[in-house]
Amino acid sequence: MTNDVSLGESLTAAAEEFAEVGIPTPEVDALLLAAHVLGVGRGELAARVVSEATWPEGQRGTFEQLVIRRATREPLQHITGEAGFRQLVLAVGPGVFVPRPETELLVQMVVDAVMASGQPSPRVIDLGTGSGAIALAVATEAPHAQVWAVEKSPEAYQWARRNNERNGNPVTLVAGDLSDAVQIVGDLAGRFDVVVSNPPYIPDAAIPRDAEVRLYDPAIALYGGPDGLDAVRVLANVAQQLLAPGGLLAIEHGELQGADVRTILTDAGWRPVATHPDLTTRDRYTTGVWPS
Numbered sequence: 001m002t003n004d005v006s007l008g009e010s011l012t013a014a015a016e017e018f019a020e021v022g023i024p025t026p027e028v029d030a031l032l033l034a035a036h037v038l039g040v041g042r043g044e045l046a047a048r049v050v051s052e053a054t055w056p057e058g059q060r061g062t063f064e065q066l067v068i069r070r071a072t073r074e075p076l077q078h079i080t081g082e083a084g085f086r087q088l089v090l091a092v093g094p095g096v097f098v099p100r101p102e103t104e105l106l107v108q109m110v111v112d113a114v115m116a117s118g119q120p121s122p123r124v125i126d127l128g129t130g131s132g133a134i135a136l137a138v139a140t141e142a143p144h145a146q147v148w149a150v151e152k153s154p155e156a157y158q159w160a161r162r163n164n165e166r167n168g169n170p171v172t173l174v175a176g177d178l179s180d181a182v183q184i185v186g187d188l189a190g191r192f193d194v195v196v197s198n199p200p201y202i203p204d205a206a207i208p209r210d211a212e213v214r215l216y217d218p219a220i221a222l223y224g225g226p227d228g229l230d231a232v233r234v235l236a237n238v239a240q241q242l243l244a245p246g247g248l249l250a251i252e253h254g255e256l257q258g259a260d261v262r263t264i265l266t267d268a269g270w271r272p273v274a275t276h277p278d279l280t281t282r283d284r285y286t287t288g289v290w291p292s
């Protein structure tokens with residue numbers, strides 16, 4: 001294989017192939033794959049494209065192999081082995097949910113609450129931590145917080161353990177079921193400031209359209225019972241035993257679930273309860289305060 005094909009030509013061809021198979025952001029995915037192969041940032045890649053650079057020896061073939069994988073709808077993050085989340089680059093792959101940009105806003109709510117609490121060492125627990133995304137982002141951005149995380153899936157737990165290690169183990173990470181969180185934290189029950197969760201919330205019968213989600217995100221990360229809200233019902237009960245009076249529960253959910261989540265929290269005694277939009281104005285997060 002000759003290397004006299006320019007980066008720009010390869011990117012165009014890859015983007016066309018991605019568009020044909022329905023990948024929603026074909027140009028971006030082509031760029032990110034090329035940047036990964038070349039080991040450069042997007043700025044450096046753009047500069048090379050503008051200067052009509054060609055592929056270094058051997059790397060065009062590598063890129064084309066990865067394009068084939070992406071065209072089968074294997075997630076970009078599984079191919080590169082990493083996902084950017086807030087200030088972090090997290091290791092991800094088979095067996096773990098790929099963290100999503102919308103969850104970054106949930107982290108912001110938690111960081112804001114932790115900062116506003118005025119506590120010298122506020123306690124936060126992330127239930128269903130997956131790659132460790134929420135817990136590690138909070139621990140990184142609010143380093144005075146004591147952050148715990150619980151994960152049930154043994155495969156996901158291994159990814160969280162790896163990410164925690166890579167970041168200096170700032171999170172107390174426990175393998176277990178979120179319904180056992182009170183037993184897991186022992187003496188700290190009733191002394192947390194924030195409980196946060198991005199639980200599985202897709203109704204069992206609502207199979208996701210995107211192949212990346214349907215085929216690669218683990219089922220335990222996606223499906224939450226007949227109406228998708230099984231985990232939310234557990235959280236509404238468990239979180240009140242974890243939090244100190246006045247503590248905050250913050251849950252991510254589907255855009256049509258806000259009213260149902262508010263009802264579950266209100267019926268369980270949470271006051272006040274509110275649903276918050278994401279950057280596209282869709283209702284994606286509900287918070288509740290455990291009354292003092």
Ligand SMILES: C[S@@+](CC[C@H](N)C(=O)[O-])C[C@H]1O[C@@H](n2cnc3c(N)ncnc32)[C@H](O)[C@@H]1O
Pocket residue numbers: 097098099100103127128129130131132133134150151152153156176177178179197198199200201220221222231
């Ligand atoms: C939607 S994913 C979110 C992962 C991560 N928090 C994030 O935002 O990227 C839900 C996570 O909850 C975990 N999970 C599902 N049921 C659980 C349970 N009963 N106890 C603990 N973790 C659970 C799944 O394995 C998965 O990692």
